[in-house]
Amino acid sequence: MHTGHPQSRWITRLEAVVDLASAAREVISRLPVAVKNCPADFDLVTQGETPTHCCLLLDGYLYRQKQGSDGRRQILSFYVPGDIPDLHSLHLGLMDHTLTSAGSAVVGFIPHEALQQAIASSPALNRIILREMLTDSSIAREWILNIGTRQALARVAHILCEIVVRLQVVDLARDMAFHWPVSQADMADACGISTVHANRVIQELRARNLVEWQGRKVTILDWNGLVTVADFAPGYLHLEHAGKRPRSV
Amino acid sequence: MHTGHPQSRWITRLEAVVDLASAAREVISRLPVAVKNCPADFDLVTQGETPTHCCLLLDGYLYRQKQGSDGRRQILSFYVPGDIPDLHSLHLGLMDHTLTSAGSAVVGFIPHEALQQAIASSPALNRIILREMLTDSSIAREWILNIGTRQALARVAHILCEIVVRLQVVDLARDMAFHWPVSQADMADACGISTVHANRVIQELRARNLVEWQGRKVTILDWNGLVTVADFAPGYLHLEHAGKRPRSV
C-alpha cells in the first residue's frame, strides 16, 4: 500500500496547508517513525490512557469515538493519510476519547520525546503543529454545527464533502472517487442518526444522482449538487494557503 | 463589577488547572490588558475577521456561534470568567466563527504581539496556553457527543453541569447558584433543539426538582440527580491537576 519514506505523506499534506520551509522538512524527515499495520476496527489509543507516542496515519482511515454511559457511540471525526490525530496527547495526558482504525490502516508511531525535541529545535515545526491541532478543533466545531442544525441528508452529505476535500489534499480522491471502508452504521454514529435512517439517507443521495456508493467505494457524481445539499463551505478546514480546491465534475 | 488586576481572574483559573510557576505568574501579570465593557449580545470577533488581539473574559459570559447558510444558528461553547476563547487566533488567521457576549460582560484585550513575546520568553506559559487551547477542543468533542447522542433533557442538563463546574473553578457558583443571562432561545441553539422544546425541557428539570431557574439566576437543587440525567463525567474538562470538584448539595 504505502511505500517510501513514512513521513512523506505528512509532508505532502503540510505543503498543501502551510509554506513548508526546507529546514522544517529536514527536521520532519529525521523523526523516528515506527511503521505498523493495523487490522480493521483496531483501537490505537483508548479513552483514559496516557499515550507516549503520536500516530501519523500513512494509509487508510482512522476515527475518533467517544461513548456515553448508555453505550451510544459518537464518532467525532475521521482522519485521512497525512493526519496526526493525537497531537494533543503531547500536552494533555489523559485521552478523553478513543482512536480507532476504519478498515485496515498503516500507522507510523512517533515517540513524544522525539517530537518534543523536534518542536523545540524548529520554530517552524512548532507553528505547523499548532496549526494542525487548531485546525482539528475547527473541524470539531463544524461537526457540532453539522449535527446540531442540519437534517440527516445534509449531515451525511457534509461529511462526504469534507472527506473528499481532505483526500484531495493528499491526492487520494482522483476523479472524485475514493476508497471508503466506513460502514453505514459508522456513518450513522458520526451523524448522530440511526443505522436504518443512515441507510435511507444514503439511498436518497443515490436516487438524486449525487453519489455512487457501492461496497467500499464512493464516487461523487455531482459535486456542486452535493455541496448545495450539504451546505458545505470549506473555510473551516483552513486550507487557504494551498489554494487547493476540489475540482468540479 | 470586576475590580483589581485584570489578569488575576485568569491566574485564579490557571491555578486550578495547572501548577503555576511563579515565573509564569510574573509574565502573565505583566501582560498589557485593555479592559472594556461590552453590552449584551455584542460581537467581539466576527466570522471571517483576522483578529490582532485575544480576549480575556473578566466578568460575564461569552459564547461562540456559527451559522449555516439557512440562517440556523448553533452555539458551540460558552465561556466563563478567566477563559480566553480566541487563543487559536494566534495561529489561525481567519476566524471560522463569531464570539459574542451573553449578557453584558467585561473583557480584557491582549495584543497578539505581547502574548507571543510572553510565550516565547516563558516555556511554562507556552505549555499553559497549549493546555488551554486543547482543553477547549476537548470540550468541543464532548459537545458533539452531547448533541449527537443524548435526548434534549440530558443535553440541557449536561450544559448546566459543565457551566457549574467551570464556574466553581473561579468561585462563581457558591451554593450551586449562579447568574445565567442566557435565554432559553440561546440554550436551544446550544443544544440543537427548538426554543419551544427547550422551554418544555427546562420545565421538566424544574418539575423534577433538579434546578431552579428564575429570570437570570439558576440554582442546582440536586447535583447528583442532574449529573445522572446529564450523563455528566467531568474528565473532559481536564481539571485533574486541581482536584477541585463540585460540592454535592
Place this chain on the structure above:
DNA sequence: CGTAACCTTGACGTATATCAAGGCCAGTGG
C-alpha cells in the same frame, strides 16, 4: 458452501419541530 457482517425494506412509535396565540414582566413615555 456456509456463515457472518452488512445492507435493505416495511410497519409502527415517538421525540421533537412548527405554528399560533396568549401571558408576564421590565422599561419607556406621556
Place this chain on the structure above:
DNA sequence: CCACTGGCCTTGATATACGTCAAGGTTACG
C-alpha cells in the same frame, strides 16, 4: 401613575423527521 411596548416565557394543537423493531436479502470471505 398608567398605558404601551418589546422581549421573553408559556401553552396547546398539529405535523414530521427520525427511531425502533423485526425480517429478509446481499455480499464477502474462509
